[in-house]
Amino acid sequence: MRTSTDRRRGYASGDARRERILHIATQEFAEHGYRGTSLARVAERAGLSQPGLLHHFRTKEQLLVAVLELRDQRDMERFFADEAAGGLDLLTALVRVVEHNSRTPELVRLFVVLTSEAVTADHPAQDWARARYERLRAWVADALRRAAGAGEVRPGLDADATAARIIALMDGLQTQWLLDPDAIDMPALFRAHIDELLATLRPRA
Amino acid sequence: MRTSTDRRRGYASGDARRERILHIATQEFAEHGYRGTSLARVAERAGLSQPGLLHHFRTKEQLLVAVLELRDQRDMERFFADEAAGGLDLLTALVRVVEHNSRTPELVRLFVVLTSEAVTADHPAQDWARARYERLRAWVADALRRAAGAGEVRPGLDADATAARIIALMDGLQTQWLLDPDAIDMPALFRAHIDELLATLRPRA
DNA sequence: TAACAAACCTACCGAGTACTCGGTATCGGG
DNA sequence: CCCGATACCGAGTACTCGGTAGGTTTGTTA
Structure with missing residues (x-):
């Protein structure tokens, strides 16, 4: 069953993949900065092709934004749960x-x-x-x-x-x-x- | 006349050019960071070709080091003169x-x-x-x-x-x-x- | 003025960049 | 079972990157 928050925006496997991509992209941006990070390397580490990566995040900038939003959200949760x-x-x-x-x-x-x-x-x-x-x-x-x-x-x-x-x-x-x-x-x-x-x-x- | 400190390392025009390059490179590194700075742009702004730039500073890294050394030196002078x-x-x-x-x-x-x-x-x-x-x-x-x-x-x-x-x-x-x-x-x-x-x-x- | 190095240049290289095109396979809901 | 959306992939685009090879011009000095 699908809840209303799932905007019929993909399969479960896709969600898992996106999560993995965000995790790896976070590491790469942290280690090399935005300019020093290459989509090819993120894709390789995530186990898909570079166009495959761009299927989930249409530009490098969009990937960065997604990483930052996820981080802000996680930090908020952690702090206010405390x-x-x-x-x-x-x-x-x-x-x-x-x-x-x-x-x-x-x-x-x-x-x-x-x-x-x-x-x-x-x-x-x-x-x-x-x-x-x-x-x-x-x-x-x-x-x-x-x-x-x-x-x-x-x-x-x-x-x-x-x-x-x-x-x-x-x-x-x-x-x-x-x-x-x-x-x-x-x-x-x-x-x-x-x-x-x-x-x-x-x-x- | 040449003083002994001039290790016969170039002409006066070359020294002036190097100074100009360092000035521009300082601006570029400040505005775009090391990774975001391109030698082509530094060369263009300095009024010579990109290989011409590499004649004076053999690598991008060497250019960065020269910029940093010059800055450290200038800052020291300024502070201790104060x-x-x-x-x-x-x-x-x-x-x-x-x-x-x-x-x-x-x-x-x-x-x-x-x-x-x-x-x-x-x-x-x-x-x-x-x-x-x-x-x-x-x-x-x-x-x-x-x-x-x-x-x-x-x-x-x-x-x-x-x-x-x-x-x-x-x-x-x-x-x-x-x-x-x-x-x-x-x-x-x-x-x-x-x-x-x-x-x-x-x-x- | 001859010799020589410095100060360039044009042309080029291989590698890497983000991103696109045109497909195909796979999955889930009706 | 079928159909449409999703999740990819291979190949390629157009470009930029730092750096090199090899030559020519310019300036200094002996």
Whole structure:
């Protein structure tokens, strides 16, 4: 039986194949970036011909978009399943995200590589990267504002600026960590930052 | 007349041409990354044929290395000409660097794009990126240690961790700023971080 | 001014790129 | 069982890529 969400868009075998393709494409984009990834190689690893691959995703750009959408969706699920963090709890939840990231370097590499590649001219992930940062900043800033409203935070805090800085630190640490995992204890460094931030944020420390 | 440093390695016209090529290649690498840059386009903009370009730089990788070396050298000159910052003065000097960067987005883009592209497999700038981070971290950490030795800083500071975090913040802010310059006031955000850091570092604030 | 290297050029190569065309086999619902 | 959609594949398109071979022009120097 077919549910209404299945827009009679293919067979089960096709769905499985698409899933496999997305899995492999995620690895390839993470390892070589968008420009460095070739459809031929993705197709080969997925066990079909290159035109066969393009049957499922009509262009390379469409494949990239599908990969990014799947990743965003999975990350959302994982984070919100974890718990719905309210005010300042969001910050400790972010620490847990970074700890999880340190166990999945391939996914971290995907984001680092693609977001930076996106600052080049005419890159297909440009809008995605911009929107993602905007969303992340708004998300953290809102949590900070809610914390301020609940009296968890001393007044006068610039929520937007603090949010941008938290996210910048996460990103910057990821780059250093990917290049030299032994030299950089990413979770510890991020946790230290959040701890100091919390110490200065409390109304009367 | 030829000085002894000119290792009879070409004519003056050739030197000028090489300089022009490096200037253009810097722009191209910044705008399209290493993989997205084509020698044909660099050659065209420099006003010679593509084999003519390869006469001066025998491979694409060699051209990249030359660009990076020139940039590192120029940046060193600029920074150390500014002043020899000792202990905590280095931090305020870094703020000035960020302010200067915010006026030269093309050079910021060069570093952001290439360092992140370098975390992909078999990238020619990998060693350069690793070495650069190591150097930057050691540089900032040393300054912090010297400040601690001079009593400018309360004891118990983890110089290496603090250095890594400062640099991570600089990098992360650059990415957000390049994607959305209007939304991110990069110098202000970095200055705020340094100010807070200085406040917590002083022996008895 | 002769000799020689530097600074190019045209022509070309093999490999790789994303993508298309025109088919065929296979699967699932009526 | 049949029919249409799906899931492919082989062959090829038009192009770009970095790099090479071999020659000619230009500039410097002895």
